[in-house]
Amino acid sequence: MNGHRLAEQFSTFAKQDHAARLGMWGFLGSEVTLFGGLFALYAAYRAMYGHEFVAAVGHNNLAIGTINTLILLTSSFTVALTVWAARAARSKLIAPLLGLTILLGCVFLLLKGIEWSQHFHQGILPGLHYRNREMQEFGAKVFFTLYFIMTGLHAIHVVIGIAVLGWFAVQAGRRLYTPEHHVTLEMATLYWHLVDIVWIFLWPAFYLMRG
Amino acid sequence: MSAAAPAAQNSPAPDYLHDGSGIASWLLTRDHKRIAIMFYVLIVTFLFLGGIFALVLRTELLTPERTIIDATTYNRMFTMHGVTMVWLFMIPAIPNIFGNFVLPPMLGAKDLAFPRLNLASLYVYAIGAIVVLAGMVAGGADTGWTFYVPYSAETKTAVAPVVAGIFILGFSSIFTAINFIATVHTLRAEGISWMRMPLFAWGIYATSIIMLLATPVLALVLVLVAIDHLFGFGVFNPAIGGDPVLFQHLFWFYSHPAVYIMVLPAMGVISEVVPTFAHRRPASYTAIAISSLGIAFVGFLSWGHHLFVAGMSELDAGIFGGLSMFVAIFSAIKVFAWTGTLYKGSIAFRTPLLYFFGFLFLFIFGGMTGVAVATQGLDVHWHDTYFIVAHFHFIMVGGTITAFLAAAHYWFPKMFGRMYSERVGLLASAAVFIGFFFTFFPQFLLGNLGMPRRYYAYPAHFQFLNVLSTGGAWLLGSAMLLALGNLVVALKYGKPATANPWHSRSYEWLSASPPITHNFEETPVIRRDPYCYVLSEHESRERSFPPSETAA
Numbered sequence A: 001m002n003g004h005r006l007a008e009q010f011s012t013f014a015k016q017d018h019a020a021r022l023g024m025w026g027f028l029g030s031e032v033t034l035f036g037g038l039f040a041l042y043a044a045y046r047a048m049y050g051h052e053f054v055a056a057v058g059h060n061n062l063a064i065g066t067i068n069t070l071i072l073l074t075s076s077f078t079v080a081l082t083v084w085a086a087r088a089a090r091s092k093l094i095a096p097l098l099g100l101t102i103l104l105g106c107v108f109l110l111l112k113g114i115e116w117s118q119h120f121h122q123g124i125l126p127g128l129h130y131r132n133r134e135m136q137e138f139g140a141k142v143f144f145t146l147y148f149i150m151t152g153l154h155a156i157h158v159v160i161g162i163a164v165l166g167w168f169a170v171q172a173g174r175r176l177y178t179p180e181h182h183v184t185l186e187m188a189t190l191y192w193h194l195v196d197i198v199w200i201f202l203w204p205a206f207y208l209m210r211g
Numbered sequence B: 001m002s003a004a005a006p007a008a009q010n011s012p013a014p015d016y017l018h019d020g021s022g023i024a025s026w027l028l029t030r031d032h033k034r035i036a037i038m039f040y041v042l043i044v045t046f047l048f049l050g051g052i053f054a055l056v057l058r059t060e061l062l063t064p065e066r067t068i069i070d071a072t073t074y075n076r077m078f079t080m081h082g083v084t085m086v087w088l089f090m091i092p093a094i095p096n097i098f099g100n101f102v103l104p105p106m107l108g109a110k111d112l113a114f115p116r117l118n119l120a121s122l123y124v125y126a127i128g129a130i131v132v133l134a135g136m137v138a139g140g141a142d143t144g145w146t147f148y149v150p151y152s153a154e155t156k157t158a159v160a161p162v163v164a165g166i167f168i169l170g171f172s173s174i175f176t177a178i179n180f181i182a183t184v185h186t187l188r189a190e191g192i193s194w195m196r197m198p199l200f201a202w203g204i205y206a207t208s209i210i211m212l213l214a215t216p217v218l219a220l221v222l223v224l225v226a227i228d229h230l231f232g233f234g235v236f237n238p239a240i241g242g243d244p245v246l247f248q249h250l251f252w253f254y255s256h257p258a259v260y261i262m263v264l265p266a267m268g269v270i271s272e273v274v275p276t277f278a279h280r281r282p283a284s285y286t287a288i289a290i291s292s293l294g295i296a297f298v299g300f301l302s303w304g305h306h307l308f309v310a311g312m313s314e315l316d317a318g319i320f321g322g323l324s325m326f327v328a329i330f331s332a333i334k335v336f337a338w339t340g341t342l343y344k345g346s347i348a349f350r351t352p353l354l355y356f357f358g359f360l361f362l363f364i365f366g367g368m369t370g371v372a373v374a375t376q377g378l379d380v381h382w383h384d385t386y387f388i389v390a391h392f393h394f395i396m397v398g399g400t401i402t403a404f405l406a407a408a409h410y411w412f413p414k415m416f417g418r419m420y421s422e423r424v425g426l427l428a429s430a431a432v433f434i435g436f437f438f439t440f441f442p443q444f445l446l447g448n449l450g451m452p453r454r455y456y457a458y459p460a461h462f463q464f465l466n467v468l469s470t471g472g473a474w475l476l477g478s479a480m481l482l483a484l485g486n487l488v489v490a491l492k493y494g495k496p497a498t499a500n501p502w503h504s505r506s507y508e509w510l511s512a513s514p515p516i517t518h519n520f521e522e523t524p525v526i527r528r529d530p531y532c533y534v535l536s537e538h539e540s541r542e543r544s545f546p547p548s549e550t551a552a
């Protein structure tokens, strides 16, 4: 698949690009309702177990959470630069920039993994497997179950994003993106921005809202 | 595909059925019409599977105690009936068969915006269906199609594969929705402004928005049920402080709008059938088009009416009840617009129109009972009784089935280039209606008398109405067989159809019957609206293609 060929159902490239953008935004809309459902659950349980949620947020590693936020924000910047590079006819820069973004994504996952393994050592596990002795309340159990589900689902999105960007890096190595034709690359970066934006909401929910 | 249709008149290009032969030309096609036909075959198969489940259920209920199956089999059977009918038939039926086939030519387009995504949608549907079927073979779930926790997390039946299958089917819905939305936005032919789109396209567009935004919530809630069932990760499990009622909120956030995923395309079909056979412009195009969007919007805000007895404040219940009634207002606008269209029309009394009358009755009756159950006081009396079963079968199933059959007859000449037997079609249509009425009308009475739904056994004094309902179900099943048998016979033996046998003005009829692969030999440029019955057929055709080339 490359963005250069005009499919027979379209009369112009402009229409084809418009359709691709619409399709991608539609998909992003569906992702928003997916995570929206989880945030709604979070809000409902937070209303139910306010104090216990505050205590549990306090237990999470604010440093790792914040560093991960900075990492993802940086990666959003590097991925946005690829579109700039395509527009400015500097397609040589695209593959390295995508590589850098992927690297940042991997560091994010690594830190997330470290954080999870810390939780596991403390007996903090999802659902019925929860074993922690210091925080025994219902609210803490629900909080950490949501934490694992939401950050886990987000991590799956990061992994998919890395795979997608990797594929585009290979394509970029073949100089497929030009100032006129780079709509598919643009779509891939949009997906990465979504991953970033979801985290921007997870960060306060699980690290910042301590009071 | 046995439809040996004649080549279209004056057409050098082969029609889509003959453009390439062999299995691969079908399985790897990107033609929206061939994909639609493959959906057709699969979806009708599941319609009959779900129908067989229903007949087993109704036969079991002939007598107050055991008739043919035991209680656990009965529980599994009604779950599988619901799952099959909701996710394998009603949700995809009209959008994926008729939407897929008709939407591009209705917009004067050669194909959908993303043909490969369309084919992917078909395969994802097939895979999801196989996984659901595997779950059924593995014993099937016994939770009911709503998978309420905590029971769905605890039951030993095959919840996981069934839920996984529905999860996969969700992707098919999302793919199709993205495709339809992008197509409506970008592939309308020159001259087809938004307000010149055929009303079916409006219905499909509104449906797609619901599919796109509601399906992910279903996917989410199913994943949460599945990981609870498999690994004990439940966020709804009271053992860790979870709240099962939150499951119900999320589930109905999808499943109430899902009703409109079923009904809006059905309304779209009706909005095409009525003007065509009344030979008259719709009484209000704008009202029909915009009320679809209104239903889509309000549909997202009324899920709470399923939770009136699950613990909800009176204020919330009042708000949800009120919002639910808004849907009835939008629906009533449509009903008046349709019936107003018939007034002073020159009516051609054909099978699709007869299905419309069936639709109208079931829809009004089902809708009125819907307004009744949206009031909290009445719902508490009827909740979980056969009254609810009868209500949603009238409106959802009655609406979808009659519109589905109307569409199957209405677009049959376009799809296959043949005419079906009108006499058999009319007979089957009447029989479907009578069968449907006798199946579900007694259930309103049973519910009002207090017979609970989902129960395997019942007191002897309910038997008379149950026998009536079962008899109706058998009639309905036979009538469906007759209707579809009539179409299957016509595939091979039907008279060749002209390009526009109903003399419709809608744009899809500008193509040949069956259409060529790119739908139109020349790209339409439309200088009229799709319901301009004041113009002659010839004139409206002339105003549909670039002037220089239509001279011949």
Ligand SMILES: [Cu+2]
Binding pocket: B255, B256, B259, B302, B303, B305, B306
């Ligand atoms: Cu509802």
